[in-house]
Amino acid sequence: MNTAQAMMAGMEAEARTDDVTDQFLTFVLAGEHYGVDILRVQEIRGWSQVTHIPNTPEYIHGVLNLRGTIVPIVDLRMRFGIERIANSRTTVIVVLRVTQGERQRTIGLVVDAVSDVCNVGDSERKPAPDFGASAQTEFISGMAAIDDKMVILLDVDRLFHSDELAVVDAAAGSRRSG
Amino acid sequence: MTIDLAQFHEMFFQESAEALDTMEQTLLQITEGTVEKEQIDTIFRVAHSIKGGSATFGFTGIASFTHTIETLLDLVRTGRIGITPNEMDLLLRSVDVMREMLSAEQYKRPLDEQAVADLQDSVKAVIARSSGAAPTPVPAPAAVEPGSSVPVPAAPAPAAAPGAERWRIGFRPGENLLARGNDPLRIFRELSRLGEMSVRVDAAGLPPLAQLDPHRCYLNWNLELAGPREREALDQVFDWIGDDADIRIDAPVIDAPVTPAAPRAEGSAVAPKPAPEPMPAAAAQPAPVAPAAVKAPETRAAGGEAPKAAPSESTSIRVSIEKIDELINTVGELVITQSMLSQLMVNMDGPQSEELRNGLGHLERQMRALQESVMRVRMLPISFVFNRFPRMVRDLSQKLGKKVELRMTGEQTELDKTVLEKIGDPLVHLVRNSIDHGIETVEGRRVVGKPEAGTIHLNAYHKGGNIIVEVIDDGAGLNRERILAKARERGLIGPDEELSDDRIYNLIFQPGFSTAEQVTDVSGRGVGMDVVRRNIMELGGNVQIFSNADHGSTVRIRLPLTLAILDGQLVRVGREVYVIPLVSIVETIQIRREQINSVAGGRAELLRLREECIPILRLYQLFEVEADTTELDDGLLTIVESDGQRMGIFVDELQAQQQVVIKSLETNFRQLTGISGATMLGDGRVALILDVPGLISLFESREKQARDDRQAAVRHAA
Numbered sequence: 001m002n003t004a005q006a007m008m009a010g011m012e013a014e015a016r017t018d019d020v021t022d023q024f025l026t027f028v029l030a031g032e033h034y035g036v037d038i039l040r041v042q043e044i045r046g047w048s049q050v051t052h053i054p055n056t057p058e059y060i061h062g063v064l065n066l067r068g069t070i071v072p073i074v075d076l077r078m079r080f081g082i083e084r085i086a087n088s089r090t091t092v093i094v095v096l097r098v099t100q101g102e103r104q105r106t107i108g109l110v111v112d113a114v115s116d117v118c119n120v121g122d123s124e125r126k127p128a129p130d131f132g133a134s135a136q137t138e139f140i141s142g143m144a145a146i147d148d149k150m151v152i153l154l155d156v157d158r159l160f161h162s163d164e165l166a167v168v169d170a171a172a173g174s175r176r177s178g
Numbered sequence: 179m180t181i182d183l184a185q186f187h188e189m190f191f192q193e194s195a196e197a198l199d200t201m202e203q204t205l206l207q208i209t210e211g212t213v214e215k216e217q218i219d220t221i222f223r224v225a226h227s228i229k230g231g232s233a234t235f236g237f238t239g240i241a242s243f244t245h246t247i248e249t250l251l252d253l254v255r256t257g258r259i260g261i262t263p264n265e266m267d268l269l270l271r272s273v274d275v276m277r278e279m280l281s282a283e284q285y286k287r288p289l290d291e292q293a294v295a296d297l298q299d300s301v302k303a304v305i306a307r308s309s310g311a312a313p314t315p316v317p318a319p320a321a322v323e324p325g326s327s328v329p330v331p332a333a334p335a336p337a338a339a340p341g342a343e344r345w346r347i348g349f350r351p352g353e354n355l356l357a358r359g360n361d362p363l364r365i366f367r368e369l370s371r372l373g374e375m376s377v378r379v380d381a382a383g384l385p386p387l388a389q390l391d392p393h394r395c396y397l398n399w400n401l402e403l404a405g406p407r408e409r410e411a412l413d414q415v416f417d418w419i420g421d422d423a424d425i426r427i428d429a430p431v432i433d434a435p436v437t438p439a440a441p442r443a444e445g446s447a448v449a450p451k452p453a454p455e456p457m458p459a460a461a462a463q464p465a466p467v468a469p470a471a472v473k474a475p476e477t478r479a480a481g482g483e484a485p486k487a488a489p490s491e492s493t494s495i496r497v498s499i500e501k502i503d504e505l506i507n508t509v510g511e512l513v514i515t516q517s518m519l520s521q522l523m524v525n526m527d528g529p530q531s532e533e534l535r536n537g538l539g540h541l542e543r544q545m546r547a548l549q550e551s552v553m554r555v556r557m558l559p560i561s562f563v564f565n566r567f568p569r570m571v572r573d574l575s576q577k578l579g580k581k582v583e584l585r586m587t588g589e590q591t592e593l594d595k596t597v598l599e600k601i602g603d604p605l606v607h608l609v610r611n612s613i614d615h616g617i618e619t620v621e622g623r624r625v626v627g628k629p630e631a632g633t634i635h636l637n638a639y640h641k642g643g644n645i646i647v648e649v650i651d652d653g654a655g656l657n658r659e660r661i662l663a664k665a666r667e668r669g670l671i672g673p674d675e676e677l678s679d680d681r682i683y684n685l686i687f688q689p690g691f692s693t694a695e696q697v698t699d700v701s702g703r704g705v706g707m708d709v710v711r712r713n714i715m716e717l718g719g720n721v722q723i724f725s726n727a728d729h730g731s732t733v734r735i736r737l738p739l740t741l742a743i744l745d746g747q748l749v750r751v752g753r754e755v756y757v758i759p760l761v762s763i764v765e766t767i768q769i770r771r772e773q774i775n776s777v778a779g780g781r782a783e784l785l786r787l788r789e790e791c792i793p794i795l796r797l798y799q800l801f802e803v804e805a806d807t808t809e810l811d812d813g814l815l816t817i818v819e820s821d822g823q824r825m826g827i828f829v830d831e832l833q834a835q836q837q838v839v840i841k842s843l844e845t846n847f848r849q850l851t852g853i854s855g856a857t858m859l860g861d862g863r864v865a866l867i868l869d870v871p872g873l874i875s876l877f878e879s880r881e882k883q884a885r886d887d888r889q890a891a892v893r894h895a896a
Binding site for chain 1: 507508510511514754800801802803841842843845846847850851852853856858862863864865866
């Protein structure tokens with residue numbers, strides 16, 4: 001089979017897989033696999049020194065200069081209540097575009113490592129299990145089994161929406177009055 | 179054809195607002211009695227284009243109102259009424275009303291319909307008076323018989339000699355001609371100025387009355403115009419109509435001696451004149467009046483209302499502020515990249531390093547030039563703010579019965595648009611104050627031997643990277659004794675305390691401070707000067723006041739040229755670098771242990787410095803970072819001031835002083851107390867810019883909380 005035929009076959013195979021597929025960027029955090037909608041990912045960059053921001057929750061790692069804009073960096077381990085570890089060679093920052101109300105913002109996530117880009121069809125996508133009140137699940141948009149791995153699909157907009165984690169608190173309660 | 183006109187609304191509102199500004203300014207330039215043709219044409223053009231635009235977009239209220247104004251202006255234009263203070267007042271008020279109507283449409287706000295109607299009525303009254311015997315012009319639907327041709331003899335048109343060329347013009351307007359605010363009658367009038375003209379109406383297209391839509395134009399006209407005119411003159415008249423009509427201009431035929439421009443109505447077909455036919459301006463200018471409109475044809479340019487007349491059209495373009503900001507951003511990035519390269523070069527050796535270094539040197543200079551010119555794009559002359567004052571001074575001095583002359587200099591001084599927008603209100607306040615408190619009454623001035631009219635001088639100029647704006651009046655000056663008395667009464671100073679003049683004058687910036695004996699609706703409520711000062715401080719500037727009894731006072735405002743760049747002092751605390759705005763720094767000193775007083779059991783520290791006690795803020799504590807040292811005599815203390823309040827910020831080290839490009843933290847994050855923004859350092863790292871007033875209030879609230887906690891602990895223990 002020549003190359004062109006192989007390509008055709010590959011494309012057909014892809015077309016057959018599912019009617020509606022979304023692509024997800026998956027990454028690893030403390031051994032677990034997570035996925036975010038790839039259309040929200042602006043870029044992936046190596047870890048670099050951030051500037052500490054005073055008087056912010058611990059999971060706000062700091063801010064970074066991303067080609068002229070100041071981007072807040074969130075330590076996802078801290079955000080999920082997982083113990084912080086030293087940065088390794090695979091530690092990266094996934095830069096996402098997040099919609100909050102009418103505003104678009106850019107936010108970086110520190111994760112242990114990125115792994116892959118996966119197609120997830122509607123049929124493979126399972127709703128998030130109900131953990132009861134003990135766990136926050138509103139930022140989980142679903143689960144998907146990919147190659148024997150369970151991938152937790154994140155809704156990035158909600159990840160930064162819940163009250164206690166109002167990273168991008170539009171009201172900015174601390175705004176000075178005068 | 180249906181186009182979504184809404185997409186043009188924004189542009190219409192913007193242009194109308196600017197046009198109204200022009201109208202107002204032009205009105206104010208008119209000195210009583212003598213109206214320059216140029217001026218009235220400008221004003222007329224504004225009214226006309228707003229009318230046209232609003233009719234197009236279906237803002238019928240505005241269209242109707244501007245139509246009335248236009249009628250009045252037309253009377254002025256034709257010399258039938260002069261501009262007396264009364265008309266001036268009406269026109270100025272009309273500008274306000276039109277502004278309000280436009281913003282009501284723009285922001286979907288409620289409108290005071292009554293006020294609009296009242297003003298419109300008084301304008302109509304003026305029109306009616308001047309028209310004298312002529313039928314009430316507005317609205318007079320049946321005033322014009324479209325059937326009767328309008329014989330408009332251009333009385334002295336010298337060109338219309340016997341044997342002249344005659345243009346034949348077929349004018350077939352589209353149905354929407356009227357709805358777009360065009361008025362055939364005015365076109366005819368304009369044409370009649372070019373030479374002798376006869377008009378014939380073709381009413382064949384007129385539907386039965388029952389089916390008639392009064393907003394549509396069903397009539398066609400055939401015109402004959404004598405006079406060897408340039409074709410261009412004709413085109414100019416029709417220019418305004420654009421694509422709304424089918425206009426056919428036939429080459430002139432050489433005619434035998436002129437046939438008198440007798441009415442040649444195609445009578446019978448049109449005789450049953452449909453009553454509701456609106457013909458907006460035609461109604462306003464009834465046919466019998468028309469001849470009068472051409473009294474002085476030579477003095478008028480044919481294309482008086484053609485948009486081409488605006489001379490500055492091609493010299494500027496309208497660009498959205500986002501595009502400019504994007505450009506500024508990119509240039510800012512370039513500057514950082516360039517400085518990174520320069521830093522790399524420092525440790526570079528080799529045969530070609532010298533050339534590279536030269537190249538980088540060039541790059542640096544060019545970058546700086548580029549950055550400067552990009553910044554200048556955002557700059558606008560301060561006249562944008564100054565222009566509102568002639569009107570204000572006029573109104574206010576009338577109201578207070580004072581005579582005030584306004585002088586403005588340095589209107590072309592440029593500053594950043596953002597600063598410009600925020601400086602308006604404080605300046606309004608200062609000018610109001612000057613008129614109300616500063617300038618004396620006419621009698622008062624006569625008594626002290628000053629000219630009856632007081633002078634307020636607005637002055638702007640650049641000085642060392644800042645812009646200085648001064649409000650100077652030649653009034654009575656600040657009353658030193660009264661301010662002192664008031665301050666004692668309010669307990670701001672001790673009963674026996676003596677202050678320097680400077681400090682006394684500064685007292686008027688205290689919240690709630692007013693020495694006005696009477697609270698008027700102009701000023702005197704004591705909200706004001708403190709707000710003025712706060713607004714200016716928020717822009718990173720400061721305000722000073724000088725006064726000379728009986729000779730007047732001067733308020734001097736110093737502002738940064740732009741909010742995009744800041745002169746900063748870099749300070750280091752541990753691994754972090756912060757930027758303190760230079761304008762808030764008083765001095766930086768090394769201190770000795772014995773200068774420090776500990777109070778409240780060592781929880782608060784005060785520095786004794788030249789008879790003053792300054793609280794010390796340990797930045798590493800407040801920001802929870804690791805510092806090199808926690809010993810006060812090992813580091814440095816940067817004394818900052820805000821609102822007259824001083825504080826010492828304890829840092830490890832001072833670094834360079836430099837201009838930094840301010841970046842917002844809010845874009846992707848949120849606002850933080852004590853931090854006004856961030857900037858990029860030469861190595862690409864982010865440094866936070868400290869906001870001194872915020873820092874002070876943050877520090878104080880922390881201190882207070884600590885105090886409360888301690889008290890609670892004490893109570894608990896007890």
